[in-house]
Amino acid sequence: MISDKHDDFTPRITSFLCKWCSYTGADLAGTNRLQYPTSIIPIQVMCSSRVDPVFLIKAFLSGSDGVLMGGCHPGDCHYETGNYHTRRRFAILKEIFDSLGLESDRLKLSWISASEGPKFAQVSNEYTEQIRKMGKNPTRKSVFL
Amino acid sequence: MSETGTGKTEMTARVGVYLCECGPNIAGKIDLDKVMADILSESDRYRNVELVIRRYGFLCSGPGKQYLEDEIKENGLTHLVVAACSPRDHDSTFMEVCSRTDLNPYLYRIVNIREQCSWVITDPEEATERAATYIRGSISRVLRQSSLFEKPLEINPDAVVIGGGAAGMEAALALSSDLRRVFLVEKSASLGGGCGITMPQEKAVIEDPNVDIYLETQMSSVIGFLGNFEIGLKSADGKDEEITAGAIILAIGSDYSDPQESGRISFSESDEVHILAEAERTLEAAGDLKLRDGTMPETIAVVHCVGREEQGYCSGVCCSSSLKLAAAIRRLSPETAVTSVYRDLCLPGADGENVLRMARESGVELIRTKGTSLSGMELDLEKMDGTSEKRSFDMIIPAAAIVPAADTVSLAEMLRIPLDEHGFFKEAHRMTDPAGTTTEGVFIAGTAHGPMSVMSSMRFARACAGQVLTRLVPGERIVPEVKVTEILEAYCTGCGNCLDVCVYGAIYADTDRGISVVNEAVCRGCGNCFASCPSGALRTRHFTNEQIFREVDEALR
Amino acid sequence: MNSIVMKQDASTAIRELLAYLLSSGRVDAVLTMRQVPETGSCDLGLITDPSGMVEAEPFLPVMTANAGQALSSISMSGKRIAAVLKPCELRGFTERVKREQGSFDNLLTISSICGGVFPLEKVISGDLEKLVPRYIEKTARAEAPRGLRETCKACEEFVPMNADISVSVTEHGSLMHLHSDRAEEYTEGFEGERIEARADQSHIDRMMKSRSAAKGKLFQSLEKSSGLDGLVDLFGKCVGCHGCSRVCPICYCQHCDFESINFDYNQPYFQESLEARGALRLPPDTILFQLGRLTHMSFSCVGCGMCSDVCPVSIPVAGIFKKTGERTAGLFDYVPGRDSEEPIPVMVFKEEELGDIG
């Protein structure tokens, strides 16, 4: 298991999860008792398209080591096309981060359906590991933000 | 209410936090007492808030619900947080409990400390810590929730069926009852639609006292939503009429592609070229196929797959009907030689092979070609062996492709529903809601949905009817979503972002006031519009920025 | 394309055209830069009386406000207006039209190959007298005048994209190019030889060369502002006046979400954040505002440079937004203000795109 309590750094990954897919997928991971780290902090939203990129920025600047956004696979949005908009907004945000030299890897968009409990656990584990490698988000300590 | 130094009165909240042990499922992993202690120890972080925090065995059990109900009443709780399982399991259960008290169900939150905590986090200490964080998040979020009130709407159980073909009539019959009128609206002068044969339903529909048939009539306007549509009808003689209904079923059927569309087929008015559907109808009516001069044709060619390449799809049903027709002609006038010219035979289903056998047995000549072209009455057949042969026939019957009916586009715009890549009505979700559309209360039956057999058309018709029967029960009322979006007019610039991203057409532009307006009865509360508004002029109830920000703040303490 | 040869200098010619449009009743009002002879102060004038044309300075290299923004609401009056706009103003306006904040219906747009404008402080300090004459001769030679706005030096969109009438001034004379039926119709009967001609491409190429070079330099210079520290360095002195968004032609909100209650400090989170960091800046969310604004409008940024001009602490806002904007718009091959029919990238989507995301 990845999350090791002796490791002094457990990342904090704010995770905006679509009620219809990723959140349910997370539940399924639970029902199957698939273990994943405490780093994942789920916040349920009705649709990934509800997540204003500013949410991600706010989480990032408030010291979230990673920000995960979980939505339905393209084409399967419970609200028809919401996640296509999500995808564009996210692409733009990443581009902004890159062009400003900010760590855009601290932002992650993942398509996890309601049936993909294992995928949710896997994404959580891998992303946590990736973030742990990146270290703490410097915004945690930054004063002049 | 409490007096403050300033002499102003401030709200005081009494937040109840109840932790469910769920047997060993939660209590076995999470140290609930520690969680309670942790949270109580910081109760001063909330201004003017009193916390009541308890644990209980199974809150979802009968006694558990009773306990919760009593607690809410006795402690005069203004907000409730239940830390238990996934909202998918028992959110509604505890909302139900709230509604038995004075506490508005939307001033309650469930925290998922089972599926997404005790079950997935191995280390008890971490799980305990995490549970506390989740609960804190929900406390600060619930404090920013506001009462929402469901407004049940009277519904109109009647249904409008657009299109009097096989699907339309089937749907009408399935729906009509003494408690529900059905308005069957047919554009042409007669029922029956495009399926070459007379349907047994036709008589039944005409005789059904609960079905009002409008011939030579079209839908000219529609406003409203599931349970309450106002539909404008326009008849051929220009008469306008308005009817009201709770649901709309689109069974407008389809058209056939023009055989000459493909360059490979050309003929003139005078030539004896009749598309499959016509031929079927004539045969059905007259019992035989005569030439225009009244004589019987000696040779007939049925040409399959006409227009398939242009349309980019196989209509799936024409091979079978072509062969059936060919066989029928042979049966009715054995002296006529019938040739079926095909490229690939598409005969799906258990019955497919029988159709082919019948055709063979009835002496239909089957010719497979790589391609066929027609000029006048002469077919140019590219044989499989590469050779080609020109043959003339007395009558040619091209099986044209099934294409969307002419009205499809205008109706789609009127009802704000999308079309698929081929121009047929698009279903709401190909898996979960194949008969519904993005506009609640509007359903699609038959070939309006895409090429399909008469049998499938009727199955879809019944599927639609089923939807209506379950959604619009006479005498019952429907509760529209209350977690919908509202617009803060003072901030709205009417830029139209929200209109563009809303697939439900729930937002309208009030050009007069230069702002956008939400039709709450249609809004599903996805919040996409919200994220599209840079002015913060929209607010999705129960998922406001403030609520979400507070939850994030707590998570990141 | 059909063009009108301008005998006198471009300003005079356009002044006459505008006067003609007014007196012939083809338009009800004219929007153009003005300069008050006495005080020398400049502003955007909405002129309805032909005699008012004497003060008009259609091509004054000054931008007191992005005219696209100023034109926004009056363009929806239903009255016919002729507007002289710099290319970035026209693009800004076009972006606003996409957001229902303006309309081309009753508008005749006149623009020109733009040599750039001088920063506001140069205008205020009254240096224009000396600057403008040199500006005119240099731009006629496709050379870059000194002292322009940083974003103007680096602007590669100096050729109007969707104007009804565009003006080109080169060594080979000055031309009025008529791009639309409306242009033909409105200029009908206006004095001047009609010829078949396009703007001198070599002139444009030479301009483009220096612009591209300057842009490279500008973006290079912004590299040091990269990363969190770089960003803090850049925006650290931001005073949070949000002037940049108020003068931005794209920021059309009457209420900026970043000034809403959602972004106020909340107890006790502020205290915890303070404990975590040992110190905190007040007012908060300086960087959040800048990043947030980028997500809202960068892909529509027309690089007009107003934001830098009004920044009380001289932060090169415009450069950063232009640099980032080119990338966010580039994701969707979107060119802000190119065409009012081109949908805003965040309002539409393609099912087959961005496969690598998520």
Next chain:
Amino acid sequence: MAAVLPVGSDLSGAMNRFLKTILEKDIVDAVLMPMKVPSGDSFAWIIMSDSSIVDDAEAMAPVMPVQGARALRSLTRKGEGSIRVLALMRPCEIRAAIELSKLGQVKTENLILAAYDCPGAVPMDSFVSDPSSGEDLFRKMLAGEDVSAGEVKPSCTSCVEFSMTDADLHFGHFGLGGTEVLLIPGSPKGMEILEALELPADRETSIWDEAVRKRREKQVASRDAAFEETGENIRGVQGMLNVFADCISCRNCRAACPICYCRLCHFESETAKQDPNSRLDSAVTRGGISLPADRMLFHTGRMTHMSLSCVSCGQCSDACPADIPVAQVFSFVADRTQKAFEYSAGRNDGDPLPLRSFMKSELSGIHEMVSDAEPGGHAHE
């Protein structure tokens, strides 16, 4: 009477040490003071609970990039936390904070407002363009040396509220030759601080009083001169138009103003926007109008909204990209409107905001005041 804070080499440093001490001794939980920004060409308000950070801060900053009251507002608008914060600011910032507290924007219960003898501030634009000489200039100003008026924020050269305000604690240094600072308690809160530090307030303050009085005389004179000049300049509509001729309606003045606390300025809201057609009609009647329109409406309207609370801090001028003397005009008008109600913005004397109260007996001569008024003239004299 006051307590004494010995000064070693530099004044500002001594005050830093003082603030560090009260943090270390947990007399307050946090202090709010200016700190140089990483780029080194400006200062920002930093609230600090970690005393080690105080060393990097600057008790008295040469510039005023953000009006301190705005910082306090952002901190306490939604109610203050449980921690006690000492804010060290310029007198005009303290006064603005007191105005905002009357408007419910700043909660002062857990705040200790500290001020110091303010020698004025360096204009933002000149400091940003050359920080080091800006700092030299400010050092001179602190030392009481003469600096040319042009180098200082105009509003500071005519500021008469540069010293003792209604702060809880005041750092007096004028006239003391930079050898010591007087800690003058202005309220029980201030007193508590001194007691907690066991600093007896036993020093009498006549030398300092005298120095302040002298400086005030000088300032009053230059203020009257400034008012005279401004009064002339803005005479009549044409006067206003001339003064604001270069206004580009960026509204930076409103945004920088500590008193303008609205989220959505009325003059930027839909309600204030003129219908496009009537806008064109007015253009037709005038032969032409200037865009963006309604500049006069905005400036005069803003006066009606905030001049009664204007503290003449000069932030508006500093933020103006067109170098319009907004501050001079506004403090000229504010002086008049406040006098009309015998109100002095930023005083903690329990006076209610004039527009939230009235006296039956007041303003009897109001009709004459209006009818006698000549454009920009001195109506009530």
